[in-house]
Amino acid sequence: MSTTLRxxxxxxxxxxxxxxxxxxxxxxxxxxxxxxxxxxxxxxYERGRRRIDLDQAFRLCAVTGVTLDWIYFGDRSGLPLRLAQMIPEEG
Incomplete structure (x- = not known):
């Protein structure tokens, strides 16, 4: 399985x-x-029972500054610096 899918x-x-x-x-x-x-x-959403849909994800991005790429794929490149420093990298 590719990293993106995982x-x-x-x-x-x-x-x-x-x-x-x-x-x-x-x-x-x-x-x-x-x-x-x-x-x-x-x-x-947190427990993985349901996938956060795009409307809620866009709202989350607007309020926190995270990106859809980070939410859905784990791409840290667009995280706000404060969050990037506080959130550990995935293994």
Whole structure:
């Protein structure tokens, strides 16, 4: 399996979303409110139960500065410096 496909599975996407929230130092409910989602939806995204759809992903990008490439594929090149320093690189 290619790295791109492996990085785009639900578990990998959810893990990146969790790392981002933790970098902000927020609980799920606080972070979900900040980005305009319900806590239940955010929990489903973080746990890999559902893939974050483009509308919510665009909202997340607008609020936090992350990129769609990072959310869906793990490409760190467009991460804001503060987040890039706080989020560990994927192995």
């Amino acid at each position: 990085n785009s599975n639900l578990s990998a996407i959810g893990g990146r979303l969790r790392l981002m929230r933790e970098a902000y130092g927020m609980a799920q409910v606080q972070f979900a409110q900040m980005v305009g989602l319900t806590q239940q939806s955010w929990n489903n």
